[in-house]
Amino acid sequence: MAAQDKPMAKNSIFTPFNVITGIILSAGLVLTVLRFTQGIGAVTNLDNTNPWGLWIGFDLLCGVALAAGGYVTSSACYVFGLKRFHSAVRPAILTAFLGYALVVFALHFDVGRPWKLPYPIFVSQGTSSLLFEVGLCVFLYLTVLFVETTPAAFEWLGFKRLRSWVVRLTLVLTIFGVVLSTLHQSSLGALFMIAPSKLHPLWYSGYLHVYFFISSMFAGMSMVIFEGSMAHRWLHHKMDATHLAESDGVALGFGKAASFVMMGYVGIKIIGLAVDNNWHYLTTGWGAWFLVELIGFVLFPAILYSVGAREKNLTLIRIASLWTVLGIVLNRLNISVIAFNWHLPSAERYVPSFMEVGTTLFIVTLGIVVYKFIVTRMPILHEHPDYKEVH
Amino acid sequence: MEFFTLHDFMTYTKGITYLVMGAILIFMPLYWLYLTDRDD
Numbered sequence: 001m002a003a004q005d006k007p008m009a010k011n012s013i014f015t016p017f018n019v020i021t022g023i024i025l026s027a028g029l030v031l032t033v034l035r036f037t038q039g040i041g042a043v044t045n046l047d048n049t050n051p052w053g054l055w056i057g058f059d060l061l062c063g064v065a066l067a068a069g070g071y072v073t074s075s076a077c078y079v080f081g082l083k084r085f086h087s088a089v090r091p092a093i094l095t096a097f098l099g100y101a102l103v104v105f106a107l108h109f110d111v112g113r114p115w116k117l118p119y120p121i122f123v124s125q126g127t128s129s130l131l132f133e134v135g136l137c138v139f140l141y142l143t144v145l146f147v148e149t150t151p152a153a154f155e156w157l158g159f160k161r162l163r164s165w166v167v168r169l170t171l172v173l174t175i176f177g178v179v180l181s182t183l184h185q186s187s188l189g190a191l192f193m194i195a196p197s198k199l200h201p202l203w204y205s206g207y208l209h210v211y212f213f214i215s216s217m218f219a220g221m222s223m224v225i226f227e228g229s230m231a232h233r234w235l236h237h238k239m240d241a242t243h244l245a246e247s248d249g250v251a252l253g254f255g256k257a258a259s260f261v262m263m264g265y266v267g268i269k270i271i272g273l274a275v276d277n278n279w280h281y282l283t284t285g286w287g288a289w290f291l292v293e294l295i296g297f298v299l300f301p302a303i304l305y306s307v308g309a310r311e312k313n314l315t316l317i318r319i320a321s322l323w324t325v326l327g328i329v330l331n332r333l334n335i336s337v338i339a340f341n342w343h344l345p346s347a348e349r350y351v352p353s354f355m356e357v358g359t360t361l362f363i364v365t366l367g368i369v370v371y372k373f374i375v376t377r378m379p380i381l382h383e384h385p386d387y388k389e390v391h
Numbered sequence: 392m393e394f395f396t397l398h399d400f401m402t403y404t405k406g407i408t409y410l411v412m413g414a415i416l417i418f419m420p421l422y423w424l425y426l427t428d429r430d431d
Contacts, residue, residue, distance in 0.1 A: 256426050263422055267415040274408040277392075277400070306422075310429050 021365050028362025031355055035109055043355040050341060050350035052110075057336035058360055059106035062329050063099050064138075064188060065212075068220030069227070070096025070145060071174075071181040078174045085253065087246040090152055090380045091231065092224050094371065097145035100138060102367045109359055130187050130194075137184030144177045155384040156377060163387075186213040192335055200339035202281050202290040205272040208335075214265050219328040221258040222301075225251045225321035231381055238375055240382035252309055255317040258324065259305035266299050286342065293334060297327025 035043045046053050073092035076082045108114045121139055126132040147166060154163035189212025196204050205211065228247050231239065239247075273279060281287045301323040308316030337350060375381055394400040 260419075260423060260426060264415075264419060267411075267419070271408055271411050271415075274411050275404055277404045277407075306426055309426060 024365045031359045045353045054352040054356045055110045057333045061332035063103040065216045065219040066223045067096040067099025068216040069224040071177045072220035074174045075178050087243045088250045093148045097149045098367050100142045134184050134187045137180045141180040152378045185216040200342040203339045218258040218261045221254040222321040222324035229318040238381045251317050255305045256309040259302045262302035
């Protein structure tokens, strides 16, 4: 039989996943070269009126919020002692680490001059700036997440002594992670408090930092459920019996907790309306959009979660988790892009260019590829045979 | 609703806020009971 007549080898690298990600990553590399050789104006629609666009609104704000699963899961397991969520800790920590790493990576596209990244921390500290606080927290938390991720890598590499040293730090790292997350999740919201005349009153509030922090909790829980369902669907063969057995309990427990927090979030959003007396805006077009976000993407999935948790309906909980993740994306984009500079005429409003969207797609795809690379090699969705029962 | 002084505004908005907070304080424990009443 001629070589070309042979059936394609079963483990061919030309799988649909590889082909699609290969195309996106190649296009992303071209965009990266364009960005760093031609300048930010060549690839974005940003200007002095709209200096922050999709890369901040999605890559940074959504990236940080959806990476909150790391601190939520590790604190549930190690601080609150809910050991039944233990199997979800490593995937959540890995997702958080990759999320934050990609946030920093994406920030380079926006800021440029990557060699200047250490300046705010080590050279010229702007201690009166919220951005400095966010930068310092992200720098420290990324380091914490990296250390928290290393036990899986050490198990994979066979570095038993190093692993045992890092595992001893688990509780300290978890507490440090919760403190840092509390600080910077809220500070990202507080950043927008500097622009009361630019952000629509329905989204602007003196409680913006509280909203960002509370919403990061259910964003993180929803992301853990969503990611767990994706892993169950596509990486089933990498999960051991413990992870498979505990995954339903994780989804039910986190779904119930997310529902409760989301109801509380709706409550404090209503308090925000009352404090600023913004009720009259609800009858406008912006009010309708605000209600779509609050009722359609917070209250509705909260109810879905509650019904799913009561009926033990995992499909409903998984739908609610995706819905909530989309709601968080909508909320962050509303604050940073859609309801920002809302009073400007439409000709002066910011709409991202296709190259900005392409770069964002490139960064998300990069995250998925690295996640897949790690979980197919390291003990993330299963326990390493040498360390079973060692927690 | 028209306001002529800051005091008017604060009285009105604080009044509404306290009512909302009272409703939330009653609602949230009930919602927790609704979420957990089928737990084993």
